[in-house]
Amino acid sequence: GQQLNQSPQSMFIQEGEDVSMNCTSSSIFNTWLWYKQDPGEGPVLLIALYKAGELTSNGRLTAQFGITRKDSFLNISASIPSDVGIYFCAGDPFSGGYNKLIFGAGTRLAVHP
């Protein structure tokens, strides 16, 4: 089946640093989504991208939909301790099906005060 390659798998950074993570696919996606999962909770949507080249921000978070439609990145600026969690990318593989998202394996972020 279709897969998303998400990298890095994990990051351990100092508070205040910027963070960048990305997802790539071998096939075209028509929607890219970025979720965050806190420990013991379900994923929560952070940013949604719907057009190639689109750049969208949500506070300190910025995400972009790649021009080729096969990749997306998420940046977090000036990280704080509450940024800790697992970040997932997800995409709609342009299947025309019912919101059947494909998820990346996640990037686990740890922030050292």
Next chain:
Amino acid sequence: NAGVTQTPKFRVLKTGQSMTLLCAQDMNHEYMYWYRQDPGMGLRLIHYSVGEGTTAKGEVPDGYNVSRLKKQNFLLGLESAAPSQTSVYFCASSLTPSSTDTQYFGPGTRLTVL
């Protein structure tokens, strides 16, 4: 609104036992989904429903059954649990089937099959 709730939060089963996971949403969403989350892997879709009384297979449906007798509830059943079904299970719902519409996730059920 409670959003999406899941029952139970934790469960331990022996191989061969059966159980049902309950998902409930109070947002009047038509579409509901069951995912499993395994270490090092993204969420994978087990089954989904596009409305009351309907269900469909997702990416990894084997060993699971589902029912959507009421719009607000989506049940996931394991008839004969296997250790390979040890996982964290998430339910989600959305208003429409479009990927432009947010899927809201429940807090998850951690299942261990011994």
